Amino acid sequence: MTRLVVVSNRVEEAGKNQTSVGGLAVSIQAALETYGGIWFGWSGKYAAKVSVRPNVTSTNGLTYATLDLSPQDYEEYYSGYANRVIWPVFHYRPDLMTFRRKDYDGYRRVNAYFAKKLAPLLEGDDFIWVHDYHLIPLAHELRQKGVNHPIGFFLHIPFPVPEVLTALPGHHELVESLCAYDVVGFQTEMDLYAFHNYITREIQGQVMSNGIVKANGRTFFAGVFPIGIDVENAAAVAEDSKKSTTTVKMQESLHGRPMIIGVDRLDYSKGIMERFLAFEHFLQVCPEFQEQCATLIQIAPLSRSDVQEYKEMRDEISTAAGRINGRFSEFNWVPIRYMNHRFKRRTLMGFFRTSHVGFVTPLRDGMNLVAKEYIAAQDPEDPGVLVLSHFAGAVHELDDHSLVVNPYNIEEVADALKQALVMPLDERQARWTEMMKTLRRNDITTWREKFVAALREAPYSVN
C-alpha cells in the first residue's frame, strides 16, 4: 500500500502539548490517518550526545520518527540559517539577516543528516511531503542517496521577488536544490509568480503554461495550494467555548464594551508594533471609543526568544504597550491587554467569538491562519469584522469581504477599526457569509488532497 511520509522541522505527536498543536499538525495527522505512514523530523530536543537512530513510536496507527539535534546543529541550522537568514529574507526583511557561512554549512549538514536517517525508512511506493523553509535542500540530499520516490515541498511562508531573494548569499544553490522536488507548492499566486521570475531570470529555466517548470536539469510542477483550516471544527469549538468559564469571565470583564483581538507569535513579520500605533491613533482621533472603552486584546506568545532581534522587538513592543496604556487608561479601563503566554485552542476560539473585530495586520505573512480561524469562530447571528493586512496571504481569498488595510498606514488602519466597530449587523452578516463560503470551499482537507493529488501525478514531463 502507498504510504505518505511527512517531513517537517518539528514533529507534533498526537495527544502531547495541546496548547501548541495548531491547524497544521492536526491536518498532517489527518493525512497520515488517511494514507497511513510516517511523520519524520526533529524531536525539538537538543543534546550533546544524540542518538544514532531515529526514535520511532507508534500511536493510534501513526508512526512518528524523530531525531535530536546537537547544540551546534540547533545553533547553526535552526537559530542561525533558518531563522536569521531565510526567515527575514523571505519576509522581505534582508536588513535583519545575519549571514554566517558556518550557519549555512550547518543547514546543509542537518538536511544531509535528515536524508541519511530518512532514506532507510522508505519503502518502495512511498510518497514524501516535505514542509517549509528549514528543509529546502532535503530532496536534493535524498536524490544524492538514490531516492527516486515522488517528493513534494510546500512553502508555508512567502517566496520573495528576485530583487529581494538575491540579497541572500548562495541563493542560486538554495533555489536550484528546490528543483529536486516533483511538486513545489506555494500559498499564493504572488509567491508562484516570484518563483517563476526567479527561475527564468536567475537560473535560465523554463516555465510552461500548465505549471511545469524545467530547470537545473529537472522537470517538476510548481503550483498554488492556499492552506485552509478545519472550518467546521473551529466553528464547533468556538460555539462550545462561549459557555466556558474563561470566555464568560472575559466577557464580564468587558462590561459589554467592544473588544478587538490580535493573536500572533511574537514575530516582527506580524506587525504588532504598527498595530499598537494604529490603535493609539484610533483612540486619539475617535474619542467616542475611549468613552465606550474599546479594548485591544493582544495575545503574543514568545517565539525564538534566543534570537537577538526578537529580544529587542519584545522590549520595544512592551514599552509601546506600557506607554499607550499610561496615556489612555482610566481607573476602570486599560486599552491594551498584552499577554505573552499561550492559551488553549478552545479558549482562543471563545475569545475570537467574543470579539467585535479580528485585527490581523502582518507586514508580510505566508497565509495567516488566525484570519481564517477568526471568521470560522464567529456567531452567525452577530458576526465580528475582519480587518486584514494587504500583505497577508489570506487577503487573496478574503479581500472582497474583509476590511483590507495597509499596515504601514496607521491612519487608514484606525479608520478601518472605526468602520468595523460601527458596521451595521446586515453588512457584517453579508460579509461574513461570503467569507465562510470561501473558507469552506478551500478548507484544510481540500488543501491536503490537492497537494497529494499533484504528488501522485509525478513524475512530470514536458509533454
Ligand code: GDG
Ligand atoms: C506559518 C506561516 C502560515 C497562536 N497563538 C496561540 C495559538 N496560535 C495558533 C493560531 C494559528 C497558529 O498558531 C499560527 O498560524 P499563523 O498562520 O497565523 O502563523 P505562523 O505560526 O507564522 O505560521 C503562516 C502558516 O505557517 C500555515 O501555513 O499561515 O503565514 O508564517 O493556528 O491559532 N494556538 C494556541 N494558543 C495560542 O496562544 N493554542
